[in-house]
Amino acid sequence: xxxxxxxxxxxxxxxxxxxxxxxxxxxxxxxxxxxxxxxxxxxxxxxxxxxxxxxxxxxxxxxxxxxxxxxxxxxxxxxxxxxxxxxxxxxxxxxxxxxxxxxxxxxxxxxxxxxxxxxxxxxxxxxxxxxxxxxxxxxxxxxxxxxxxxxxxxxxxxxxxxxxxxxxxxxxxxxxxxxxxxxxxxxxxxxxxxxxxxxxxxxxxxxxxxxxxxxxxxxxxxxxxxxxxxxxxxxxxxxxxxxxxxxxxxxxxxxxxxxxxxxxxxxxxxxxxxxxxxxxxxxxxxxxxxxxxxxxxxxxxxxxxxxxxxxxxxxxxxxxxxxxxxxxxxxxxxxxxx
Ligand SMILES: CSC[C@H]1O[C@H](OP(=O)(O)O)[C@H](O)[C@@H]1O
Numbered sequence: 001x002x003x004x005x006x007x008x009x010x011x012x013x014x015x016x017x018x019x020x021x022x023x024x025x026x027x028x029x030x031x032x033x034x035x036x037x038x039x040x041x042x043x044x045x046x047x048x049x050x051x052x053x054x055x056x057x058x059x060x061x062x063x064x065x066x067x068x069x070x071x072x073x074x075x076x077x078x079x080x081x082x083x084x085x086x087x088x089x090x091x092x093x094x095x096x097x098x099x100x101x102x103x104x105x106x107x108x109x110x111x112x113x114x115x116x117x118x119x120x121x122x123x124x125x126x127x128x129x130x131x132x133x134x135x136x137x138x139x140x141x142x143x144x145x146x147x148x149x150x151x152x153x154x155x156x157x158x159x160x161x162x163x164x165x166x167x168x169x170x171x172x173x174x175x176x177x178x179x180x181x182x183x184x185x186x187x188x189x190x191x192x193x194x195x196x197x198x199x200x201x202x203x204x205x206x207x208x209x210x211x212x213x214x215x216x217x218x219x220x221x222x223x224x225x226x227x228x229x230x231x232x233x234x235x236x237x238x239x240x241x242x243x244x245x246x247x248x249x250x251x252x253x254x255x256x257x258x259x260x261x262x263x264x265x266x267x268x269x270x271x272x273x274x275x276x277x278x279x280x281x282x283x284x285x286x287x288x289x290x291x292x293x294x295x296x297x298x299x300x301x302x303x304x305x306x307x308x309x310x311x312x313x314x315x316x317x318x319x320x321x322x323x324x325x326x327x328x329x330x331x332x333x334x335x336x337x338x
Contacts, residue, residue, distance in 0.1 A: 004152035004198060006046060007054050009116065012065070014058045018045045019153060023194035034063040034073050041080035041087070044185065048154020049228045049264055050122050053086030057115035060094040064108050070098055082276045083237055083305045084228040085266045090118060122156035125261045128319035129160055130167030133259055136317070137168030138221035143176040144168075145211060148239035149191035150226030150259065161224045161259040162195060164317060169201050177203040178220065180211060182239060184285045184302065208241050215252040223249045227260035227316075234310030234327025235272025236260075240303055246312035255314040262318045262338040265331050272307035280304045 006017040014031040020043065021027040029045060031037050037059035041052045056077045063073030074091040081087060097114045101107045138144050144165060151162035159166065165177060177196065182188035189205055196203035206214065214220050223245055229237040236242075236258050249256040269275060285300035287293055294300070316323040316330075320337040323330035 049084035133164030
């Protein structure tokens with residue numbers, strides 16, 4: 001099976017698999033301007049916390065090649081989307097490499113090497129998350145539910161929460177996989193269902209609103225999602241709808257897992273109240289594919305994320321360890337160990 005890798009650096013250009021065109025078309029966009037790379041993040045041609053971090057790193061290389069002010073370019077790139085910590089994390093990491101290089105002529109190759117390192121590290125980290133998390137997958141015949149898209153398309157390769165499901169399956173687990181459609185942007189229906197088909201893992205797509213009934217009926221034995229920013233106390237920002245799933249899981253006595261690299265943990269944020277939630281355009285709710293689904297003039301509110309309080313999270317699977325409450329301690333230990 002050919003690994004899905006949505007981000008490719010050619011040495012001078014960034015090639016992105018345009019996720020607004022999946023699953024019906026596989027279109028690659030070629031980018032040689034950091035501003036276009038930032039716009040691709042905002043427009044979600046590339047999306048997913050780790051994937052936008054890797055894209056930001058290469059956008060910083062493009063800015064350096066243009067001899068643009070790295071600080072100004074970095075600010076513009078980091079502002080492309082506000083919630084995922086990986087964007088700012090990647091920009092800051094690239095700026096540190098440039099600042100540490102005394103020879104101006106060596107900065108560009110050093111930045112390119114660092115971006116490639118970030119991309120390679122991400123895939124390795126995801127495989128380690130999968131190895132740590134696969135033991136949490138349900139028994140054969142029982143169900144695991146995942147939300148949004150946390151697979152290779154959301155990362156450099158392999159994925160986080162979807163990677164845990166993949167790791168469990170590839171080790172012989174034969175549990176039932178369910179994924180939500182994830183309105184309004186449909187990352188689940190358009191991207192996760194496509195990825196599971198590429199992986200040869202049978203998965204059943206459900207409407208977001210069907211998750212509660214399925215938990216009540218015993219069809220779901222655990223829930224696993226990704227994350228965009230994890231506060232020091234374990235409160236987690238993730239795709240809108242995650243909080244509702246966590247409350248339903250808690251109510252039904254079902255474990256609720258988060259899978260994320262330690263780079264998604266933001267120890268500078270004490271709790272979830274400090275996480276900025278991106279609000280996206282109304283048309284993503286009132287229309288789909290350019291076709292209105294609501295009457296003209298309908299006003300919509302479109303928060304792209306919500307915050308799941310740590311009390312509803314059973315464990316946070318990272319590449320360093322499976323972190324359990326109290327998260328203030330276990331997350332810090334994982335970050336230090338990573
Ligand atoms: C592996 S992190 C994926 C994370 O990103 C998604 O958000 P978006 O599609 O808006 O970038 C969602 O929150 C996923 O859990």
